[in-house]
Amino acid sequence: MTATAPARPETTSLATVGLTKRFGGVTAVDGATVSFHHGKVNALIGPNGSGKTTFFNCVTGMIRPDEGTVTYRDADITGKAPHRIARAGVGRSFQLCRVFPRMTVMENMLVAVRSTSLRRQLSSARNAEELDRARGLLARVGIEHLEHSLARDISYGQQKLLELAGVLMADPETIMLDEPAGGVNPALIDRIATLVRSLNAEGKTFIVVEHNMELVMGLSDHVVVFDRGRPICEGTPSVVQSDPRVLEAYLGI
Numbered sequence: 074m075t076a077t078a079p080a081r082p083e084t085t086s087l088a089t090v091g092l093t094k095r096f097g098g099v100t101a102v103d104g105a106t107v108s109f110h111h112g113k114v115n116a117l118i119g120p121n122g123s124g125k126t127t128f129f130n131c132v133t134g135m136i137r138p139d140e141g142t143v144t145y146r147d148a149d150i151t152g153k154a155p156h157r158i159a160r161a162g163v164g165r166s167f168q169l170c171r172v173f174p175r176m177t178v179m180e181n182m183l184v185a186v187r188s189t190s191l192r193r194q195l196s197s198a199r200n201a202e203e204l205d206r207a208r209g210l211l212a213r214v215g216i217e218h219l220e221h222s223l224a225r226d227i228s229y230g231q232q233k234l235l236e237l238a239g240v241l242m243a244d245p246e247t248i249m250l251d252e253p254a255g256g257v258n259p260a261l262i263d264r265i266a267t268l269v270r271s272l273n274a275e276g277k278t279f280i281v282v283e284h285n286m287e288l289v290m291g292l293s294d295h296v297v298v299f300d301r302g303r304p305i306c307e308g309t310p311s312v313v314q315s316d317p318r319v320l321e322a323y324l325g326i
């Protein structure tokens with residue numbers, strides 16, 4: 074008789090304990106204790122205003138939490154500056170896509186990883202390697218033909234792909250995406266889903282905030298559901314979809 078192997082415990086990626094952020098009288102994140110799984114596609118979902126973006130901003134150092142701790146791979150990163158959290162291996166995209174509209178697509182790729190002046194960046198000898206890498210990533214997201222276009226002249230979906238390619242320039246171990254499919258046409262949503270799958274197969278961990286449920290449920294290994302600033306349920310897509318608390322949170326009943 075063959076014994077069934079016990080389920081292997083998940084390794085923790087990013088985690089919070091009692092994370093809290095208040096804006097005046099509004100408690101946007103309310104004592105949230107959450108952990109995401111390393112090497113997996115994790116999703117953070119919840120109704121509008123449930124605190125997902127504020128949670129992202131607290132854990133990536135964009136805003137300082139009032140209370141609680143944030144760890145990444147067991148190291149305390151609470152309140153650290155965004156560049157230090159990025160250096161620890163966590164990259165992120167933004168809900169309202171952040172690209173420099175008057176720079177070309179390639180210039181956007183290069184500023185994503187450098188802090189010196191653009192003129193120096195474009196003339197420096199070490200460019201060749203980074204240009205190659207940037208071209209490879211633009212090809213990977215399918216916009217290499219737009220290398221010389223100004224970012225403001227490409228579509229919003231293409232800007233989102235550019236932002237993702239820029240995040241990949243730093244080769245982060247974990248990628249946090251805030252509404253990658255928001256405002257994007259269905260063909261590009263499919264491309265983003267394919268990219269997330271292939272990058273995850275190569276070992277990247279994802280934590281994705283997204284309202285497109287078809288995308289979330291098709292893509293994720295682990296889903297955390299937020300309501301009023303804290304998790305109310307978590308598990309596989311099928312577990313979460315059949316939990317009455319989730320329906321209640323979304324329908325407000």
Ligand SMILES: Nc1ncnc2c1ncn2[C@@H]1O[C@H](COP(=O)(O)OP(=O)(O)OP(=O)(O)O)[C@@H](O)[C@H]1O
Pocket residue numbers: 096099100101119120121122123124125126127128
């Ligand atoms: N800078 C701010 N100042 C004041 N209140 C804020 C601020 N940022 C967020 N809030 C409030 O905090 C709560 C949580 O907002 P947040 O944007 O984090 O939610 P969300 O789940 O990401 O929403 P959505 O799905 O609509 O993007 C909301 O009530 C929002 O109005």
